[in-house]
Amino acid sequence: MSPLKALGGTSDILPDEADRWQKMEETARRVLKLHGFREIRTPLFEESAVFTSSLGEAAEIVTKQMYLFEDRGGRKVALRPEGTASVVRAFIEHGLDKSGGLTRFYYMGPMFRAERPQAGRRRQFHQLGVEVFGSASPYQDAEVLLLLVRLLKGWDVRGWVLKLNSLGCRQDREAIIEQVRAKLSPHRQKLCEDCQVRFEKNPLRILDCKESRCQELSFGIDVSTAVCGACRDHFEKVSRTLGRLKIPFEKDPHMVRGLDYYTRTAFEVIHGGLGAQNALGGGGRYDDLVELMGGSPVPAVGFAVGLERVLMAQETSSGAAQGAVADRAAAVFVSTAGSDITDGLQWVELLREKGIPAVANLEERPLKRQLEQADKWGFQWVVIRGEMEREKGVFVVKNMASRSQEEIPEKMWLNVLQKRLNRS
Numbered sequence: 001m002s003p004l005k006a007l008g009g010t011s012d013i014l015p016d017e018a019d020r021w022q023k024m025e026e027t028a029r030r031v032l033k034l035h036g037f038r039e040i041r042t043p044l045f046e047e048s049a050v051f052t053s054s055l056g057e058a059a060e061i062v063t064k065q066m067y068l069f070e071d072r073g074g075r076k077v078a079l080r081p082e083g084t085a086s087v088v089r090a091f092i093e094h095g096l097d098k099s100g101g102l103t104r105f106y107y108m109g110p111m112f113r114a115e116r117p118q119a120g121r122r123r124q125f126h127q128l129g130v131e132v133f134g135s136a137s138p139y140q141d142a143e144v145l146l147l148l149v150r151l152l153k154g155w156d157v158r159g160w161v162l163k164l165n166s167l168g169c170r171q172d173r174e175a176i177i178e179q180v181r182a183k184l185s186p187h188r189q190k191l192c193e194d195c196q197v198r199f200e201k202n203p204l205r206i207l208d209c210k211e212s213r214c215q216e217l218s219f220g221i222d223v224s225t226a227v228c229g230a231c232r233d234h235f236e237k238v239s240r241t242l243g244r245l246k247i248p249f250e251k252d253p254h255m256v257r258g259l260d261y262y263t264r265t266a267f268e269v270i271h272g273g274l275g276a277q278n279a280l281g282g283g284g285r286y287d288d289l290v291e292l293m294g295g296s297p298v299p300a301v302g303f304a305v306g307l308e309r310v311l312m313a314q315e316t317s318s319g320a321a322q323g324a325v326a327d328r329a330a331a332v333f334v335s336t337a338g339s340d341i342t343d344g345l346q347w348v349e350l351l352r353e354k355g356i357p358a359v360a361n362l363e364e365r366p367l368k369r370q371l372e373q374a375d376k377w378g379f380q381w382v383v384i385r386g387e388m389e390r391e392k393g394v395f396v397v398k399n400m401a402s403r404s405q406e407e408i409p410e411k412m413w414l415n416v417l418q419k420r421l422n423r424s
């Protein structure tokens, strides 16, 4: 049988790359804790209604990209295409919408979308997201952006651009849609096929279209002019606060984000090093979503960041990738040529108890072969205890980088090696 392969749009993360992932995740958890966020873990699949009811039936994620299937009980199930809907579902299910007060969640993990795979677009990809429930304050929006900027800084991502817009409240939505329809209706026939449909179902999404003719036709439409006074004031406060916090941003009256649930503030972080899929992440306010999904009215704001894209942006930002030397799995290899392999297993246990990563030789083979293997695997230190060493009552400790080695009396080898490791 010919060897099996991973499905298109999915990938294996091998250990050297996994080291970079872990570093990125550790940085994220540290920063999130600093900002008072706690982790929530929701299932990777949900009843499909969780997503259709929140993202909107017309959203592209729902119509074209969701992995939908019937489980054995005939239930309609979907692999989660994004994180917010599940978090809101859990928030309501556990009665947190009734508790009042402020809740700060983050999540990190795989999402699934049946898209045509390309650079920066995978069918299984990973997102980090945050959701803050219980505040409608514009200062909360600014504070969430402060967190986003601190994450990017912690990940050593430079050269990003933050784009900001206001999509208005529920009451403004009709006016905004009317404005878009009025501007585009004379040119309706010139829109792309998808946008012809969007014109009826969801005209705001035309502003998102990647087709250049649609972009040209919708050029100059400013959704923020159609929002009400209160929303304008909210947006003004967000912008002013970002200015005072020295967070650079650009107003983009055209940016509407892919999803229906956004209200008021919407934002996107783009990065030039990512190619056509240039968004590192985005988010905004979704003041109606908790109520829409059957909970109490609780205002909320959040964002999600694509972690594969963060790694790509790190590569194209100067220095970051080169600085990330892969950590080796273990520091010490214990070689046992001519002595009992079981003894070797006991010695590595002594090392591990002291917190020193170590692996023992497990094969019956000559010392030379063992050292070659240790070199290949990248061990920094090798402890040698062969027949000769046993007769002399010593252990040999060898530094693989400098090729220097020393004989240590057997009672002292552990302490001496520990000292050498602390120095290296």
Ligand SMILES: [Zn+2]
Residues within 6 Å of the ligand: 168, 169, 170, 171, 172, 227, 228, 229, 230, 231, 232
């Ligand atoms: Zn409004």
Ligand SMILES: [Zn+2]
Residues within 6 Å of the ligand: 191, 192, 193, 194, 195, 206, 209, 210, 211, 214
């Ligand atoms: Zn279009």
